[in-house]
Amino acid sequence: MSRPAPSPIYTLRGAGGPLNTLHFSCHGRDTPLLFSGSGKGAIHMWNLNSRRAQKIVEGHSGSSVIWVSTLQATDTLISQGRDMQVCLWDLSEGRSALMDSVWTGSVGFCQPSMLETSPGTRLLAFAGQQTEEPDSGPGPLLLAGYEDGSLLLWDVTQRSKLSQAKAHPEPVMCLTFDTNCLRGISGSSEKKLSPWMLDRQNNLQLQECVTLVNPGVSQLCIRGDGKLLASAGWDHRVRVFGWKKLRPLAVLQYHTDMVLSVAFSDHQDPRQRLLAAGSKDQRISLWSIYNEGGDTS
């Protein structure tokens, strides 16, 4: 690889805390937005055109925000903080009004998962008494990762466990699932990424692990087109893999502390797609990689 290491196209500073979570909202908007949740309780709404924070929502009474998302087609923001609350925000017409909140009672780091079954109908899964990291599948099915390193597949309507697999010896830190090919991957505090398949009988089948250079993965994210997987590493690096064969493609080096979150943008034009990484060093880096017309491998 004689090519020089890629660098971020720009960075966003001033979040004032570690960046636990990132969420893009670029689809069908004039102004592409990036939401970030910081360790100090602030949710920043970054305008990606001006590259500045357009709005800051202080929602979780100073507690760390561990998850932010937006509801499709509405100016509604949903966030989870370590104050054990999941909050729903109305952002329309420049507002930032709290619409609703749910007390979870969970003190863990587990992020909730949301499934929009039809417009106006949404299912939200959040960790309750037990720690779980869920993802949604058709069914509705729910995938959850547990601190003992195992993955469980739940049927939500039946409230029954469909399958179980021991993916990691250490707690599951993160997982992501590609609903198109029924394949997912999970990361832990060790040097491995563990991919797995969901067969027709809804059984979880572990596949061959991918070994990393340094241990610890905070988050995993698959790009919308199912071609790329990005991992947020505790070693300050973002790693990019081809999703099909899990071939390592690039190591993105910029941050000076643990990378806590990664996200791919949902731009309509695939050439504008961005990868964002949020780190404990209080910066968000944005990368334009492997876009059409750009680098290929």
Add this chain to the structure above:
Amino acid sequence: MPPIMAQISDPKIAFAYLRPACVLLTRAPTVTNVETLSAQLKEVNDATLQQLQEYVLFPLRFVLKVPGPKNNKLVQAVAEAMSHVLENTCVQSWETLCDLLSELCLCLCSPTDPGKAADTSEELKLAVLRCLDALLHAAYGDIVFKLFEPNMLPGLGAAVSLLLALGEKEKSRDVQAAALKCLQALTLQCDCTQEHVVPSLEERCAIGSTMASFLPGITVAVARIITGDLRQGHAVTIRAIKVWSRTVGLVMEDDQFQVSEPWKTPPPDLGRIEQLIVHRTQDWVKSTAGKLSVLLKKIISCTSAHQHWRVRLEMVELDDHLLARCSQALGECVGPLLEALVGAVNDEEPRVRKRCEVVLRLVSQRNQSCSSSRSAQTFTDVLSENLHSLVTSLPRLMRTSDDQKKLFVLKVFLGYLKVLGPLVSVILNSAAHLERISKALMQVLELDVMDVRIVEERSYTATLETSSGTNDSYTAHIQRKHFLYFTDEKIISVLMEICQTLGYYGNIHLLTDHFLDLYQQSSAYRKQAAMVLNEIIRGAAGIAVATECQGLETQVLGHSATQEDLKVAVVSVVEEYTSVNNWHLITSSEETDRDRQDHQLFSPSRLLSIPNSNVGNTKANSVQLIPSSFGTVSSSTPTSAIHQLNSNIWQLCIQLEGIACFAQALGRDFRPILMTSLYPVLEKAGEETLLVRQAALGSMWDISNSCGYPSLKELINENSDYLLNDISLNLQRLSQHPQAPRVLTVMLTHSDCSLLPLVRDMVQDVLMALDLSYDHTAALFCSVLHALMKALARWFPSSCGRTSKSARPKQTSLHDEIPNIRQFLLDHRIQKELAEGIGVEEDSNEDLEVPPPLECEDVEDIEGPDVKVELPSHLSITKDVMERCIHLLSDPSLRLRLKMAKQRRKCSKGPVFVFFSGGTDLDAVCEACLPYLSCRQPIRLQEASVSVFQHLIQVDPDAFWFTLNELHCPSSYIPPHPDLLPVQLSGMCRPRDEYSDNVLKLLREEFGSVAENSVAASQLMN
């Protein structure tokens, strides 16, 4: 003037009153008798005189008809008397008109040759011409047209040629002018204040048809008058121009050709007269137009540069008159007419300019209002053809003619664009036109890059100081561009206006694409293309164009570029300008650069200035250093390389100006573009080449004004996130982006302490980048750190006076100190606490690779172990920087060590430094600098080290007195009282060693007499 008597109003009484005088005059034609009648005529009122007109004219005409030579005086008196009658009455009878005309003409012409003027007195001629004029004005509308019937041709011809002869040959200007005026009146084209017959179109056809016979004669003769003696006075020239334009306008009027077949079947009984009749056929019109255009060109070349503005104004009127009436019939004359008109658009006389603008507006209105018709098409064709041929010949003209001519040609160029207005866009759509225009501009705008000074002028100050609120300081330095083909400043401003007009009317996308192509195509065109692009975009935004030619665009929405179009264009051009290949140009030869740095560092003036320098004069020093020895370097460098550097410098300057232009064009809408453009501009503001730096600073000022920031400070502060983002990213790839530290330097120079929180974040990046690459880039970082310290010193000045005062008690008398005792104690407590705070983290100071923690635990704090005392940002930054300095002082590079020593001095001068007094940091500084007091070190380093100590002593005299004496103590101290313990210093009784000289020097210079101080010292020790 006699009192007006009651005039006779009864015709009978008047008749009875006038009759004797008339009878007498008929019998005895003498001057007296004429004058008697003349006096009596004035007592008769106009209506009565009208009734008696024929009667009173008879004796007067009788005098003229008497055969044989006549007395001049008599004829003059008769003419004057007749003038009075004709001026106050109307001529209703055709016979009277016709006869009087021929009689008066006879008075004027030579008895031998009726075509020539008689050899009579000037007064007589004037009187007769006045009478003739009165006659023509008095003629009734229903008879005057009989003058133009074919059978009158011979008589009319005689009158015309006689008047022409008078106008051309006569010596008296008054007679010339009067004759020409008569000629105007004769063709019913008089423009005086009296009432005139207004001929209908049909009547104009008749007049025009007849006058066509005399057109060649009149136009040739009058053209001779116009182009003749330049000293003949403007009145005659103006009158002649009028005659020319009115006559041509009469004969060649478009409307006449359209109404009916312009010639009627002549009456059969004309005989030889028929030969005189001209039929205005199409062929005739065409050939006449050709001949007229020859004359016209002569006239224009003679009058467009005429000294008198009234003549130039009259030419504008001529253009107007002919373009308005005969633009079709005149065919090939339209080109020269327009050229003359557009050339006058920029006349120095405002009245000419104003009139010309009005005329041009009318022209373009006519042109646009009937753009579908054939005539307008040809009109546009003529304009664009003119423009094309002008542009084609432009490069040649720019090489060969003088500045005056060049200016005129360019003004004409500009004029065409203005007349064409929105049609410019259509013309530019033609590839041939666009190609010609752009190539012409490329050639004309070629810069002269021979000037070696451009390359040599450098600035060694970290950044130009522009802390004052105005931008006057930099505008004064803006370098004039030197062009290869002209020197006149006016020429470049016209050229710029041409570009602006192109941008205003042209399609902005087409133009930017085309000129960007040229820009990319060839390095030979790059600078010119950039200049054109800059002005085109300004023009497209309506800057500098709107006020100038508002007259032309009022009725048509000329300019098409929307703000969105502009933005797109600006973004693409800025992107091109700031791309690596076009922005990171070499402006100084690397080798000379290094030589110079050494020169600079080791030039004696530099080092001599160190001991007594203060904030103010470091700046002065560096400025003074600029004209240092450079002759050797430049002579050894190949000339072509110098030219390349020069060219690069200009390219950068033009591009920087361009970014400023774009900001102007977009106003506040430029703000989002600052994201990508501000960093490159700041990069150049830190450049060493003076010209580039000045251009960049100028650009920064323009940008901040255009984007609505009150000053550079706000510009930088409010966009510091963008800047720091780029700096931070580029610091990580320092090999590709070695300018990143410079940008930070510029930022720091122009900003204020509100930047501190962001800078703090940034400094960690800088220090980390430095830590990762000490070998290659340390020198580069030194300047950043230096700027950082300087900025901190500037941002926190309030404590400066206070602390420096308290720190140097020995320089202030005790009395002055008393009111400040409380403050002193407070300060002291703060210092002490801080010092103790720092003392705790002593260990971390040893590890230079890891940035020390920004917080430190204060063990003495009784409020609880959880409360942490955070060191103020600027102090922690300073501390971090100092640690690097200490480390770098042992660098093998001499230059670097010197820089660091300088840096150290900067830190110690800064007010922040005083907080470290008594702390371990000061010891660390001391420890680092001490080795350089050794006489084994290079002399420069010794001097620098001495200088550092001098500053340290200012901060804490006692501590350093002690330190120095520990090293070498020249004298022994005897306690003043036996009860006091004897002073023991480790430097006592030590033999002379490598440190002795410098230590003694410091003790002597800084502590005055060694002995005097020793007492104080010994007391202190106890």
